[in-house]
Amino acid sequence: MTEAPSPLSLAHPNTDYDVVVIGGGVNGTGVLRDCAIRGLSACLFERNDLAFGASGNSSGMIHGGVRYLTSSPKVTRLSCLDSGYIQRIAPHLLFRIPFIMPIHRSIGSRIFLQLVDAFFGAYDSFQPLKRGRPHTRLTPEQARILEPGLSGDIVGAVTFDEWGIDGARLCTANAVDAHQRGAHVRTHTTVEGLELLSSSPARMAVRWRDRITNQSGSVSTRVVVNASGAWAPLTASLADMPPSVAAVRPGKGIHVVFDRRLSNYAVVAQAIDNRQIFLEPWQNVSILGTTDTDYYGDLDQVTATSDEVRYLIEAIRRVFPSIQNARAIHTFAGVRPTLYAYGPIPDKLSREHEIIDHASHGKDGIYSMIGGKLASYRIFAQQMTDIVAARLDCHQPSQTHLLPLPGGDESLDAGELAKICEIDPVAARRLIYRHGSRARLIAEQIVESKRTPRFICSCEAITEEEIRFVVRHEFVRCFEDLSRRTRLGLGPCAGLHCVLRAGAIVADELGWTPSQGRSQALRLLLSSSFTRAVALGSAQARQEALLRAAIRAQVGWGQEP
Amino acid sequence: MGTRTVNHHEDVIILGDGAAGVAAAHASLRLGVRPLLISLGNGATTLYSGCLDHGVWNLHPRSSSLDERQKEFIDAIDIWCVDPEKTRVATLAGVVRTADAADRALLNLASHKNETILVPRIDRPNWDADFLARSWSEDLWCREQGLRFESFDASSLDDDRMRFGSDTEIAFHLDSPEGRTKFGEHLSAEVQRHGGGKSVLLGPWLGIDTPVASILTNHIGIQIGEACAGLGSTAGARWEHAANRWLTQQRITRIQDRVQRLEQVDGDWNVHVSQSKRPYQAKAVVVATGGIAGGGIILTSGEPQEGNEQSFSPAHPFSLSYRGPLVLTVDGRISETVASLHGFNLERLAWPRDDHGVWWMDRINVLRDGVQVLDASNNPLAGLFVAGELALKRPAASLASIATGVEAGTAAARYVLTNA
Numbered sequence: 001m002t003e004a005p006s007p008l009s010l011a012h013p014n015t016d017y018d019v020v021v022i023g024g025g026v027n028g029t030g031v032l033r034d035c036a037i038r039g040l041s042a043c044l045f046e047r048n049d050l051a052f053g054a055s056g057n058s059s060g061m062i063h064g065g066v067r068y069l070t071s072s073p074k075v076t077r078l079s080c081l082d083s084g085y086i087q088r089i090a091p092h093l094l095f096r097i098p099f100i101m102p103i104h105r106s107i108g109s110r111i112f113l114q115l116v117d118a119f120f121g122a123y124d125s126f127q128p129l130k131r132g133r134p135h136t137r138l139t140p141e142q143a144r145i146l147e148p149g150l151s152g153d154i155v156g157a158v159t160f161d162e163w164g165i166d167g168a169r170l171c172t173a174n175a176v177d178a179h180q181r182g183a184h185v186r187t188h189t190t191v192e193g194l195e196l197l198s199s200s201p202a203r204m205a206v207r208w209r210d211r212i213t214n215q216s217g218s219v220s221t222r223v224v225v226n227a228s229g230a231w232a233p234l235t236a237s238l239a240d241m242p243p244s245v246a247a248v249r250p251g252k253g254i255h256v257v258f259d260r261r262l263s264n265y266a267v268v269a270q271a272i273d274n275r276q277i278f279l280e281p282w283q284n285v286s287i288l289g290t291t292d293t294d295y296y297g298d299l300d301q302v303t304a305t306s307d308e309v310r311y312l313i314e315a316i317r318r319v320f321p322s323i324q325n326a327r328a329i330h331t332f333a334g335v336r337p338t339l340y341a342y343g344p345i346p347d348k349l350s351r352e353h354e355i356i357d358h359a360s361h362g363k364d365g366i367y368s369m370i371g372g373k374l375a376s377y378r379i380f381a382q383q384m385t386d387i388v389a390a391r392l393d394c395h396q397p398s399q400t401h402l403l404p405l406p407g408g409d410e411s412l413d414a415g416e417l418a419k420i421c422e423i424d425p426v427a428a429r430r431l432i433y434r435h436g437s438r439a440r441l442i443a444e445q446i447v448e449s450k451r452t453p454r455f456i457c458s459c460e461a462i463t464e465e466e467i468r469f470v471v472r473h474e475f476v477r478c479f480e481d482l483s484r485r486t487r488l489g490l491g492p493c494a495g496l497h498c499v500l501r502a503g504a505i506v507a508d509e510l511g512w513t514p515s516q517g518r519s520q521a522l523r524l525l526l527s528s529s530f531t532r533a534v535a536l537g538s539a540q541a542r543q544e545a546l547l548r549a550a551i552r553a554q555v556g557w558g559q560e561p
Numbered sequence: 562m563g564t565r566t567v568n569h570h571e572d573v574i575i576l577g578d579g580a581a582g583v584a585a586a587h588a589s590l591r592l593g594v595r596p597l598l599i600s601l602g603n604g605a606t607t608l609y610s611g612c613l614d615h616g617v618w619n620l621h622p623r624s625s626s627l628d629e630r631q632k633e634f635i636d637a638i639d640i641w642c643v644d645p646e647k648t649r650v651a652t653l654a655g656v657v658r659t660a661d662a663a664d665r666a667l668l669n670l671a672s673h674k675n676e677t678i679l680v681p682r683i684d685r686p687n688w689d690a691d692f693l694a695r696s697w698s699e700d701l702w703c704r705e706q707g708l709r710f711e712s713f714d715a716s717s718l719d720d721d722r723m724r725f726g727s728d729t730e731i732a733f734h735l736d737s738p739e740g741r742t743k744f745g746e747h748l749s750a751e752v753q754r755h756g757g758g759k760s761v762l763l764g765p766w767l768g769i770d771t772p773v774a775s776i777l778t779n780h781i782g783i784q785i786g787e788a789c790a791g792l793g794s795t796a797g798a799r800w801e802h803a804a805n806r807w808l809t810q811q812r813i814t815r816i817q818d819r820v821q822r823l824e825q826v827d828g829d830w831n832v833h834v835s836q837s838k839r840p841y842q843a844k845a846v847v848v849a850t851g852g853i854a855g856g857g858i859i860l861t862s863g864e865p866q867e868g869n870e871q872s873f874s875p876a877h878p879f880s881l882s883y884r885g886p887l888v889l890t891v892d893g894r895i896s897e898t899v900a901s902l903h904g905f906n907l908e909r910l911a912w913p914r915d916d917h918g919v920w921w922m923d924r925i926n927v928l929r930d931g932v933q934v935l936d937a938s939n940n941p942l943a944g945l946f947v948a949g950e951l952a953l954k955r956p957a958a959s960l961a962s963i964a965t966g967v968e969a970g971t972a973a974a975r976y977v978l979t980n981a
């Protein structure tokens with residue numbers, strides 16, 4: 001079965017841009033939006049899908065840079081400040097994650113507790129910048145009351161406040177906004193070459209190929225921003241530079257997803273190598289993370305292994321034993337584009353991100369963005385766009401901290417929305433989480449259909465109308481794109497009840513035949529089978545067997561693409 | 562061996578009451594040996610699609626090879642129609658598939674030609690008539706047969722039961738004469754309003770204990786039938802009902818309980834269950850407890866051992882859901898403890914990437930010679946037989962389960978008769 005064609009005639013008549021952005025993670029979409037707001041003509045190329053890389057596979061936290069508190073409090077302050085800005089422009093996308101850090105009895109543990117307490121006391125002074133609450137110090141009894149799942153001999157605990165976010169939604173929101181302001185977004189389109197144009201010396205040619213249609217072409221631009229995360233060195237080499245000019249240290253991290261919220265707090269634990277790991281309630285699931293290992297494999301195919309899963313389970317079960325009976329439904333993995341340093345270099349460690357001007361490598365007009373965090377993507381994008389704008393004689397200041405992202409302009413009441421379109425308030429809340437005030441547009445569609453709302457995915461409460469909305473307005477070109485934006489098919493049912501129906505809807509929207517829709521949906525099942533397998537326990541294995549039997553009975557064997 | 566057990570007079574005990582278990586009961590009774598069934602219930606058969614096949618339908622050649630005993634069983638249950646050359650059903654995934662046999666409530670497309678089959682538009686969240694009609698019409702075989710599918714308005718069928726009820730709730734409602742008659746009248750009126758039609762495809766709603774499809778077809782003169790659902794279809798409820806009816810007719814006792822242990826004692830088999838202190842005892846046992854989906858096999862790898870604070874302990878990657886002398890195998894190798902405290906490499910449990918690969922968990926089966934269970938050194942365990950998914954090393958299918966069930970039931974009965 002060949003890839004279903006995309007009907008969205010991605011009409012991009014323009015082939016001359018001010019700026020071309022390579023990479024559709026937070027940094028790339030952030031720069032695109034900033035450029036679009038400042039009136040620069042810009043186009044983004046994304047090899048896979050928006051948030052396909054680190055941005056869609058992170059721990060989903062907007063932290064305030066607590067790590068830098070002792071080495072450079074300025075970084076912490078900036079992180080908290082920017083985290084506050086993200087809240088202002090996309091309040092619907094953030095949710096509070098209170099953390100608890102239990103301290104277990106050992107030699108010096110009491111003193112350690114004092115130190116931790118004092119440390120977070122210092123962090124408290126930055127918390128107001130991001131509407132965070134001050135930390136608390138708990139007695140063992142209090143800790144157990146607040147988090148009954150904790151085990152072991154605890155001398156005390158400290159709580160502190162962070163925010164969670166869905167990285168895929170954040171990237172999508174930035175891309176949608178940029179698009180609404182005239183920027184172009186080309187997903188599943190990889191950049192294959194960067195050349196200086198001999199005809200007009202100030203311009204470069206960017207050669208691209210659409211990986212779905214296999215169409216290729218080229219556009220010209222005055223500036224190129226390489227925001228391709230861990231791929232950055234590869235991208236640099238497309239411009240005939242040695243990869244080392246945009247070196248990153250590729251740090252792979254994996255997460256295990258459990259079927260529900262297992263704890264009240266995000267629980268911090270120590271792994272066998274003293275690294276800190278955590279189990280966090282995140283949206284309506286729990287996420288256990290994360291690892292940090294050097295990764296030298298194919299960046300388009302990063303997956304968790306059962307070893308990595310067990311390393312995490314081993315670490316958390318000492319503190320939170322009931323994890324052993326919990327049901328893992330999914331795993332995901334990403335590669336951090338960490339600043340390159342062979343052996344720790346203090347200066348590098350106190351920075352989170354860096355902009356490289358490749359003029360010094362003979363490629364004037366090409367910049368690479370290395371590193372970064374979801375939490376600081378906005379300021380990083382602003383810094384990058386400041387440089388680009390200055391170069392292009394554009395004197396607009398950045399406004400990305402003031403202008404709301406799509407859906408962030410107004411907060412909706414879930415109860416009211418639920419009444420309007422006769423859905424459950426919980427479903428309405430999920431809808432509002434994903435779309436902010438744009439949820440109203442979807443609710444209107446539901447009302448207009450004059451039917452009982454058709455919930456396609458019951459794990460995430462996704463209606464047919466939402467699927468259609470996402471496909472129409474959020475750059476969906478294949479079935480997995482839909483899943484990335486809504487989490488459809490990644491819940492406890494493993495796609496059993498939703499993927500075939502959702503495939504039909506996507507097919508209808510994109511003008512595919514029903515069998516093309518089906519085969520796309522099955523492709524998702526096949527690829528997510530691997531991410532489930534590495535954490536499979538007995539209950540989920542049974543689910544897997546049922547899923548397979550049901551697919552076989554309805555569609556047949558070997559129809560899996 | 563002091564304690565006499567409650568049910569010694571039943572000479573064969575069958576564990577599991579899915580297609581394989583009930584077929585085994587039938588075969589055993591046929592030879593005059595009364596069986597006792599012990600099962601938790603609700604296995605794969607309860608959730609099946611309504612189609613019966615020898616293997617996965619689109620890979621396996623159609624085959625009518627049913628022997629007398631299998632036919633008798635199928636007749637006794639009396640819900641299926643066997644015609645492998647001429648069975649085509651539409652699935653709710655929008656596919657038209659073949660089957661070796663099918664629940665009679667399913668609309669058999671093979672008996673239609675050059676016809677437009679109607680699909681009612683009903684306000685029901687998991688019923689999208691427009692999509693289904695479009696998708697079925699796309700099927701190559703249907704086009705060759707001149708079959709088209711067309712959706713039509715049928716809003717008089719909309720009610721709260723249609724909007725919010727489960728498939729089985731609707732089916733249960735149509736079991737009642739009033740519910741059925743009213744539905745038939747509305748449907749018939751909607752078809753007339755649409756301009757007439759000979760056949761209508763519906764969801765899995767056509768009754769549980771009554772042949773609603775044929776009653777209504779006769780009554781309103783329009784042929785109606787179901788499309789096949791993937792999981793938890795009403796066909797499963799019909800199976801449960803029919804199997805129950807047959808077992809009751811034959812006065813075969815069925816005990817709903819969890820089997821915990823199976824052991825051989827002085828030439829007899831003791832079956833220990835969770836709700837009774839005394840084991841059930843019999844000369845012969847048929848093990849038909851199903852595969853992963855049915856709960857007969859569980860993945861044990863990496864599961865913590867109960868009460869073990871320390872850590873995990875070495876285990877087999879998978880095991881039966883009760884203890885006993887049976888040995889599980891995959892690809893001819895017997896299952897042994899994994900050389901890891903954390904279980905085996907779970908990567909192997911991903912779906913195979915190639916079209917014809919068989920999923921690892923589908924290949925697990927009991928070490929056996931035919932239906933005769935063997936011990937680890939390949940010696941027969943006298944009086945112990947296996948049937949159903951546990952006796953298949955390929956993706957399970959109902960006719961294969963029934964065939965092994967009949968085989969095992971016969972073997973068990975013969976064993977009892979010769980060793981009496």
Ligand SMILES: Cc1cc2nc3c(=O)[nH]c(=O)nc-3n(C[C@H](O)[C@H](O)[C@H](O)COP(=O)(O)OP(=O)(O)OC[C@H]3O[C@@H](n4cnc5c(N)ncnc54)[C@H](O)[C@@H]3O)c2cc1C
Pocket residue numbers: 022023024025026027028045046047048049050051052053054055056057058059060061062063189190191192227228229230231235251252253254290291333334335336337371372373374375376
């Ligand atoms: C395990 C893990 C946990 C993390 N946890 C957090 C956290 O909790 N909080 C936080 O703030 N940060 C976290 N991070 C860090 C954060 O996710 C990343 O730093 C950030 O997402 C980097 O964004 P990016 O846009 O630079 O890169 P990416 O998101 O990786 O995007 C790069 C994109 O470029 C595309 N691309 C590559 N080559 C080409 C080409 N030739 N043409 C076109 N496109 C191309 C790729 O397909 C990819 O989508 C975490 C990261 C990881 C891996």
Ligand SMILES: Cc1cc2nc3c(=O)[nH]c(=O)nc-3n(C[C@H](O)[C@H](O)[C@H](O)COP(=O)(O)OP(=O)(O)OC[C@H]3O[C@@H](n4cnc5c(N)ncnc54)[C@H](O)[C@@H]3O)c2cc1C
Pocket residue numbers: 546549550552553576577578579580581582599600601602603604605606607608609610611612613614615616791792793818819820821849850851852854855856857858882883948949950951957958959960962
């Ligand atoms: C969704 C689905 C769709 C299917 N579609 C088709 C199809 O289209 N065509 C086809 O040919 N086949 C299909 N099948 C497969 C077919 O249904 C099975 O192969 C067949 O029913 C297996 O029968 P069985 O008797 O071996 O097992 P089961 O029906 O699973 O019966 C096993 C029984 O043993 C019981 N049991 C297990 N362990 C214990 C214990 N420790 N104590 C007590 N009782 C226990 C269980 O509760 C269960 O009642 C489908 C299966 C599923 C799940």
